[in-house]
């Protein structure tokens with residue numbers, strides 16, 4: 001990769017132009033998705049396979065807040081950990097951009113969701129559907145969480161290490177942050193790391209959930225494109241339940 005790079009991965013916008021051979025989209029379609037770079041822009045170029053129609057009930061800002069978090073949670077919990085209806089899942093950072101969508105996805109498929117966060121975010125996380133809430137600043141979460149089928153970790157470090165005993169035998173710990181070694185064999189569980197990748201089919205499923213009101217990203221701050229640095233600083237600072245976005249428009253090019 002040669003520097004400088006043009007930042008920005010999540011986009012939502014209207015198709016202005018189609019590349020040669022692109023099918024399934026037309027100029028004027030409203031789309032959303034993830035692109036490798038260049039999303040912090042008025043116009044962006046995307047591969048058709050990385051986009052899907054935007055949820056009709058969301059505006060472009062709300063739609064642009066969904067792809068990375070929702071795809072990461074989907075791929076972690078459903079593709080890797082095989083979370084299913086009736087199973088128990090612990091989500092370690094439930095108020096974050098990824099975790100807040102993970103809580104909603106877990107509930108959407110009928111899992112029992114135990115959410116972790118700090119007290120200031122309990123009401124928010126419960127409003128997303130969490131069944132139980134652990135204030136990790138007041139309690140050692142591994143003392144109260146047991147028999148999990150799945151743990152989805154977006155904290156890493158010590159939290160990742162301490163999450164293993166909360167799983168039942170045969171359970172699965174999936175992390176978006178840590179780099180698992182051979183911890184799984186000690187506890188008789190599975191472990192894996194998610195690397196979010198664009199997926200138009202999953203974006204279509206995510207759109208359906210959004211359109212029936214089961215999935216929504218929390219947008220705390222909207223800033224103009226010129227304030228990208230401020231947006232990144234806010235995001236870096238882990239503002240509770242906050243994400244900041246800039247508008248962009250997507251232009252589709254043949255893959």
Ligand SMILES: NC(=O)c1ccc[n+]([C@@H]2O[C@H](COP(=O)([O-])OP(=O)(O)OC[C@H]3O[C@@H](n4cnc5c(N)ncnc54)[C@H](OP(=O)(O)O)[C@@H]3O)[C@@H](O)[C@H]2O)c1
Pocket residue numbers: 068069072092093094095096097098099116117118119121136154155159175176177194195196235238239240241242
């Ligand atoms: N592998 C991938 O493909 C992939 C994709 C996307 C993101 N990620 C990674 O996933 C991580 C999370 O991203 P995000 O955007 O969801 O985070 P975020 O929105 O920045 O998370 C911020 C929240 O983290 C919570 N938090 C801080 N320390 C905590 C702890 N010890 N235990 C539990 N919660 C804690 C705080 O909430 P409380 O005040 O409630 O504690 C804070 O509001 C990042 O490291 C990101 O790089 C990886």
